[in-house]
Amino acid sequence: MNQFILISLLSILSMAWPLSVVQARCGLGGNVGLGGNIQRFEAPAVNEWVSINGFTLKVNRVKWAIQTMTAKRTISAFFRDDSTAIRAIEFPALPPHQSLRDFALLSAPFPGQNAHVENVRTAFNVWGVKASYGGAPSFPGQNPLVVRYYFQGQSGRITCFEVLPMKRFVDWSESNNLILNTLSRQRSS
DSSP, X not given: OHHHHHHHHHHHHHHHSOTTTOOEEEOXXXXXXXXXXXXXXXXXXXXXXXXXXXXXXXXXXXXXXEEEOOSSOSEEEEEEOSSEEEEEEEEOOOOTTOOHHHHHHHTOSSTTSOEEEEEEEOTTSOEEEEEEESSOTTSTTOOOSEEEXXXXXXXXXXXXXXXXXXXXXXXXXXXXXXXXXXXXXOOOO
């Protein structure tokens, strides 16, 4: 316990002073001394299962701010980290003879803008569509204005996770990881 407190204090001091002044070396024997290489202290994940329109996300509360809406609204949840914000939006069921891909093109937030649409599958085998509007995320200088992930629930209604950039140059991988690696269908009980 004393070692944890000491490491915490040293990591707080290292944020206040330049790293050349305060450096901590953590050995296997439990010794902590000045000098040597610094090891970054990262807060452990506090995972929370968040239910959204028939789907479940495993969200790290340390990394993401979470806000869910209890009343029946179009926007049912909001997540935010340091570079992106994600809104969970619910749409009505698809009309007959319309695919999720067609819906992604028709429901573009900026009509007439460039749209790149691709099929995706989450780690928990939920199929959907990812649409990047306003640019290609892989080319520098052409960051998209909005990225949306569309998934059709068992009721037929569509849940869209709309990712908005919160600064000029955005690392889209954190939001992509949250949606594609943790989204699963909610189990009926």
